[in-house]
Amino acid sequence: MDHHAQHGHGSAELNMVSDRRIPSDDPLKFLIVDDHALVRYGLTLALRQRYEDVVIVEAGSLAEAMRKARSEPDLTAILYDLQMGDSDEHSGLTDMLEAAGDVPLIVVSGATDGNVIASCIRAGARGFVNKGCEAAVLDQALAIVLEGGIFAPAPPTPPNGKRVRIALTADAAPVRSESELVGGLTERQREVLCLLLEGRSNKEIARALGVLEGTIKVHLRSVMQRLGVRNRTQLALATIKAGIKLPS
CATH class of the missing domain: 3.40.50.2300 (Response regulator)
Known part of the structure; x- marks a missing residue:
């Protein structure tokens, strides 16, 4: 990845x-x-x-x-x-x-x-x-x-070659469904989410993915914030609404 x-x-x-x-x-x-x-x-x-x-x-x-x-x-x-x-x-x-x-x-x-x-x-x-x-x-x-990656910005460059900053307020952002929000997760966030839905603890998820437990907590916080939920139960419900089935 x-x-x-x-x-x-x-x-x-x-x-x-x-x-x-x-x-x-x-x-x-x-x-x-x-x-x-x-x-x-x-x-x-x-x-x-x-x-x-x-x-x-x-x-x-x-x-x-x-x-x-x-x-x-x-x-x-x-x-x-x-x-x-x-x-x-x-x-x-x-x-x-x-x-x-x-x-x-x-x-x-x-x-x-x-x-x-x-x-x-x-x-x-x-x-x-x-x-x-x-x-x-x-x-x-x-x-x-x-997670061990590198984050660098890339401001949009229009055809005239001059970079511009597009300022959008939070009120201007479109309302997105759970499906759209889950679909926008990173590959690693989706991996963490799937393992969480299997009932695994943060420590077990970290071991499975070969990263630090603190990294998993950061991913989960980001996913919860994205979906507007506060705990794992709410996260599971939001995921179901997004069309992702819980592991059997």
Whole structure:
């Protein structure tokens, strides 16, 4: 399966953001690195709207971020601003990646230059999310990155060759049926869903797919948010309405 995901900023599908929070017995833990307090606050709100009891660690400088990356245990992922005030873009990212070790890092930046995005991925970032995107794009990026894939945006390019940003509000997004929503799941999300419907636990699903249990939880949260449900029972019912039969 190709883990590289490309999304335009104007996807109506990605504007369908649910305010429901999905409870978790094992909260995720994120390090948010940005030298603007308001941006850190916004990212914190976005994560807390989606993950109940999520643990947030903040850093307002590269030096502080590197220190916390090395000292904070069990980090799930790092959200990193490319333009930190106490470093330049390239060396700062390199230093941060070294401090992060095996913790996946997603660059969250206002940059739109394809060369900048590519250089971040080549340096070792596992994803790149533009600050102007919808919050649901971050959800998708986290699900893919925590599975071991790479997430990079691909803004739409019209015939004249000039990239444009299509701004759609949540109210402008079309109402989709369960069938349409389930049909839009990624291949791995569908695999997780099928195993869940067989009655397997998160640990059993993770073992079957050869990934971390935390990755399965991220996938399930994304699927539940997509279908607007809060638990496995509601998820099973929504799946039946979508025309997918439960395993016998």
